[in-house]
Amino acid sequence: EEEVAEYRKGLAIRVSGFDVPKPIKLFEECGFSTALMGAITKQGYEKPTTIQCQALPIVLSGRDVIGIAKTGSGKTAAFVLPMIVHIMDQPELGKGEGPIGVICAPTRELAHQIYLEAKKFAKPYGIRVGAVYGGVSKLDQFKELKAGCEVVVATPGRLIDLLKMKALTMLRATYLVLDEADRMFDLGFEPQIRSIVGQIRPDRQTLLFSATMPYKVERLAREILSDPVRVTVGEVG
Ligand code: ADP
Ligand code: MG
Numbered sequence: 001e002e003e004v005a006e007y008r009k010g011l012a013i014r015v016s017g018f019d020v021p022k023p024i025k026l027f028e029e030c031g032f033s034t035a036l037m038g039a040i041t042k043q044g045y046e047k048p049t050t051i052q053c054q055a056l057p058i059v060l061s062g063r064d065v066i067g068i069a070k071t072g073s074g075k076t077a078a079f080v081l082p083m084i085v086h087i088m089d090q091p092e093l094g095k096g097e098g099p100i101g102v103i104c105a106p107t108r109e110l111a112h113q114i115y116l117e118a119k120k121f122a123k124p125y126g127i128r129v130g131a132v133y134g135g136v137s138k139l140d141q142f143k144e145l146k147a148g149c150e151v152v153v154a155t156p157g158r159l160i161d162l163l164k165m166k167a168l169t170m171l172r173a174t175y176l177v178l179d180e181a182d183r184m185f186d187l188g189f190e191p192q193i194r195s196i197v198g199q200i201r202p203d204r205q206t207l208l209f210s211a212t213m214p215y216k217v218e219r220l221a222r223e224i225l226s227d228p229v230r231v232t233v234g235e236v237g
Pocket of ligand 2 (some may be wrong): 072076140179
């Protein structure tokens with residue numbers, strides 16, 4: 001196992017894992033299509049943030065990633081952009097199939113922010129993003145999911161409800177993101193997360209993001225990720 005440490009812009013970057021793809025400095029190095037580059041520019045993103053520089057090439061290579069970085073570091077794009085690429089590489093959804101990408105977040109506010117960002121990048125491709133959290137009528141969500149969504153952004157409780165209602169199945173899910181894992185544990189969602197993960201094929205790509213790594217989150221990560229690369233971006237000192 002190699003461990004790479006470097007310091008940039010007052011940030012300590014630690015990367016550990018086997019055969020880790022090298023970081024990038026520019027979005028142009030990611031091999032994104034013109035449409036995706038256009039969406040990135042439209043968002044006003046000129047250069048990738050520190051966590052994006054490290055995580056994008058690793059996630060794009062198909063590896064599992066544990067990303068540890070504080071709020072505001074740009075984690076969303078680090079998992080949403082490769083998700084778009086992943087989905088475009090998969091066969092189209094048949095009737096009653098989907099989602100391919102599943103993103104879990106602790107609260108409806110956080111889920112909604114991810115939903116908005118995912119929609120912006122998904123739009124040029126006609127990738128449908130479903131919102132599966134409180135504040136939106138469950139019946140509307142049921143209908144939306146039945147019509148087909150390549151991506152769902154969800155809070156764990158509502159996702160479990162809709163899975164029980166058979167609004168969606170996980171048969172096509174191959175890209176799973178657990179965002180703000182520590183907060184999901186603080187809110188008592190560990191059983192729901194385990195249930196959701198248990199319904200997704202084991203050869204999926206799994207990404208876990210967290211601001212902190214308490215023992216319980218570490219234990220879950222060990223159980224559900226395979227040969228992950230760990231990227232930690234923290235303040236120096
Ligand atoms: P985190 O999930 O780490 O808290 P977000 O993904 O929510 O961070 O990003 C924080 C803010 O930074 C958002 O407003 C987002 O639009 C912006 N942002 C993300 N990536 C970039 C980038 N490469 N360049 C400029 N702004 C960015
Ligand atoms: Mg975030």
